[in-house]
Amino acid sequence: MTPSKSKEMTFEQAYQKLEILVEALERGESTLEESLKSFEEGMELAKFCAQKLQDAELRLQKLVKGEDGSFQLELMQ
Amino acid sequence: MIGTGPEDDFLVSPEPSEWRVYTVCEITREIKRNIEEGFAPLAVEGEISNFKRHTSGHLYFSLKDAEAQIACVLWRGRSQNLPFQPHDGAKVLAFGNLSVYERQGKYQLDVMWLRPIGAGEWQLAFEALKKKLADEGLFDADRKKPIPPFPSRIGVVTSETGAALHDIASIIARRAPWVQLILRPARVQGEGAAEDIAAAIDEFNAYGEADVLIVGRGGGSLEDLWAFNQETVARAIARSKIPVVSAVGHEVDFSISDFTADLRAPTPSAAAELVVSDKAELIERIHLLARRCVRHLKTRIILQSERVSGFQKSYGLRIPGERLREYRQRLDDLTRGLETAADLRIRELRLKSASVREKLAALNPEAVLLRGYSITTRARDGWIVTRSEELQATDAVRIRFASGSVRGIVESIEL
Numbered sequence: 001m002t003p004s005k006s007k008e009m010t011f012e013q014a015y016q017k018l019e020i021l022v023e024a025l026e027r028g029e030s031t032l033e034e035s036l037k038s039f040e041e042g043m044e045l046a047k048f049c050a051q052k053l054q055d056a057e058l059r060l061q062k063l064v065k066g067e068d069g070s071f072q073l074e075l076m077q
Numbered sequence: 078m079i080g081t082g083p084e085d086d087f088l089v090s091p092e093p094s095e096w097r098v099y100t101v102c103e104i105t106r107e108i109k110r111n112i113e114e115g116f117a118p119l120a121v122e123g124e125i126s127n128f129k130r131h132t133s134g135h136l137y138f139s140l141k142d143a144e145a146q147i148a149c150v151l152w153r154g155r156s157q158n159l160p161f162q163p164h165d166g167a168k169v170l171a172f173g174n175l176s177v178y179e180r181q182g183k184y185q186l187d188v189m190w191l192r193p194i195g196a197g198e199w200q201l202a203f204e205a206l207k208k209k210l211a212d213e214g215l216f217d218a219d220r221k222k223p224i225p226p227f228p229s230r231i232g233v234v235t236s237e238t239g240a241a242l243h244d245i246a247s248i249i250a251r252r253a254p255w256v257q258l259i260l261r262p263a264r265v266q267g268e269g270a271a272e273d274i275a276a277a278i279d280e281f282n283a284y285g286e287a288d289v290l291i292v293g294r295g296g297g298s299l300e301d302l303w304a305f306n307q308e309t310v311a312r313a314i315a316r317s318k319i320p321v322v323s324a325v326g327h328e329v330d331f332s333i334s335d336f337t338a339d340l341r342a343p344t345p346s347a348a349a350e351l352v353v354s355d356k357a358e359l360i361e362r363i364h365l366l367a368r369r370c371v372r373h374l375k376t377r378i379i380l381q382s383e384r385v386s387g388f389q390k391s392y393g394l395r396i397p398g399e400r401l402r403e404y405r406q407r408l409d410d411l412t413r414g415l416e417t418a419a420d421l422r423i424r425e426l427r428l429k430s431a432s433v434r435e436k437l438a439a440l441n442p443e444a445v446l447l448r449g450y451s452i453t454t455r456a457r458d459g460w461i462v463t464r465s466e467e468l469q470a471t472d473a474v475r476i477r478f479a480s481g482s483v484r485g486i487v488e489s490i491e492l
Contacts, residue, residue, distance in 0.1 A: 011255050012227035015363070022366045025373050039374045046367035053356055053363075056255030060246055063232070063261040063284060071284040073259060 011052045018045040102179070109177035112184055116175045121147065121186055122194065125167045130156075136163065140171060140186065148185040149173075158272055160192050160303050161202035168194045172268065190268040192300070199299050203306050206333055210308070215315050216336045222320040224340055225288045228352060230257045232287030232319065234277040237262035240295040241324070241345035248346055253353035259287060265294040270304035275313035282318055290317065291348045292334060293324030305332040314338050324348035452477040456484065465490050 009017070024030070025038050061073040099107070123140030130136055134153030139146045149171060151159075163169065173188040193199055210216065231249065235241045242260060249256050261277040264270045274292065281287050292314065294302070304310060305325045314321045314337040323338035324345040335341040342348035453462045456473035468474065472487045 010229050012229055015227060015359075018363070018366050022369045022373075025370060035374060039370050042370040043367065046363050046370070049363045050360060052255055053360055056253075058246065058250035058254045058256065058258060060258045060260065062237075063259050063280065065280055069283075071280070076260065 009048070011049060014045050014049050014052070018042060018049065021045065101182075105177065105179045105182055108184075109179060112175050112177055118172065118174050118189075120170055120172050122170050123147070123168070125163055125169060126165055128163060128165045136188075138163065138165075140169070148183060149188050150185055151188040151191065155189060158269070158309070159190070160271070160307055161198060162205065163191060167198055169198075170194055192303070196299060199303070199306075203333070206306065206308055206311070207336065210311055210333065210337065215311065220315070221339045224320050224322065224352060227354065228256065228288035230259060230287045231352060232281045232290040233258060233260045234263050234274055234281070234290060234292040235260070235294050235345070236265045239265065241293055244295070244344070244346040245291060245324075245349040248349035249353055252350065252355045254356070256353060265304055266297065266301045271307035271309040274304055275309045278310075278313040278317050278321070282316075287319055289352055290319050290321045291324055291342075291345065291352065292321055292338070293342070293345050293348060294326065295345060296326040299330075302326050302330065302332060305334040307333070310334050311337045322348045322352060447479045465492055 021038055021042050025035060025042065030038065060076045062076050064072045064074055066072060121140055123142050123146075126139045126141050126146070128136070128138040134156060136151040136156045138149050138151075140149055141147075151163075161167075169191050170193075171186060171188045172190045173186045175184060176187045177184050193202065214220070233242065233245055235245075237260065246258060249258055259281075261280055263273045263277040265274065278290065278292060281290055292310075293305070296302075302325055305323070311333045314323070314334055320339040321337075322340045322342055323332065323334040324342040324347065325332045325334060326344070331341075340348075340351060342351050454460060454475045454477070455462060455468065456475055460467065462468055462474070468487050468490060470487050470489055474485055474487060476483050476485065
């Protein structure tokens, strides 16, 4: 897992991936080399999640329906 | 006024040539113009009588009080949006315009909207709709959709200017600032409110990007909250594919939308709290997962290294041992990386619990030993000594260093 890859994920996806990964790791069915890879990925995910929580700032937007029936989001104060 | 004539001669000389003569049609038009232009839209309070629902769907009735009555008509298109079922004897407030029905020479109130006056009527309407929808199974538990555990996009249907939006936004900003909050402003009281709320729910479904919807408003009178007791809103909630949290008014009152929604929150603030996880709690959970990773890998490496040192003794194999040293090196690097990430973390966690740095250090006793600490165990039972009173003079102890250990006898205890 590269950091650029994890940036495309939502918090939710990263968190759920981390949970699944830790459980798989703890089942201990993988080789040591695989475990180490999972471990690295897990650390990346944990950092990514923590960072995501830290950086976040609430975005409030307004749903606006256009005349053609398409939707747009407008930023609100 | 209407028509002119020589008043002095009115009784004595009704000479047609001096009078303005109207056809029935003309005078009716004149009356119609005067009435329809002479009155602004108005509200009339009265009791319904002679109520008739025509097969066409239009409603005809009179409004009366002790002294007078006025004919009323409510066209089909509008009759579908009423907050209750009108019936004879109901006391109502009718909003509309005066108009003249030329064919019958009749003036009437063209009703745009109608609502009951008095709690009794409201209560009856509430109970009737509640029963109807319950009988249809709209409130059944197996219809309820689960609320997603980590919504990243939350749709809100409420007034743009009301307290509810402010309450929801400030709670989510505090607890889950990563969330994208999307408002579809809707009128939440008065004429057309129910239709607007229902349209907003439908629009979110058409838009398709929200994980959950909060539909509601702050507290108010029964009348203010009425839109949430209307069938239009109940049906829109029921057909929503996105889970809906109903959040109407004060804690004690239930609305029809509460029964139909997938989750009922007592207030808009409570809805926000129910929908998002708390930031501090989530951070704690992430770090717990990270610690489980570290712990697992350490165990794994220690086990493997013991197995390998066994091999080394028996067969003199060196290569796996070197690989293991590499693994250990990498693990130490990664763990240090985690400590750096921990430094970046948010203050809350530091306040809430001992820092992750300490926890990680605790998971890595070798690192501690390398800094000059040592571990003392009681020889007789292997107990790890943390206080001097756990030992007595002459107890045999084993002291473990980063490399190797020594055995000794306690000379004296210093408390």
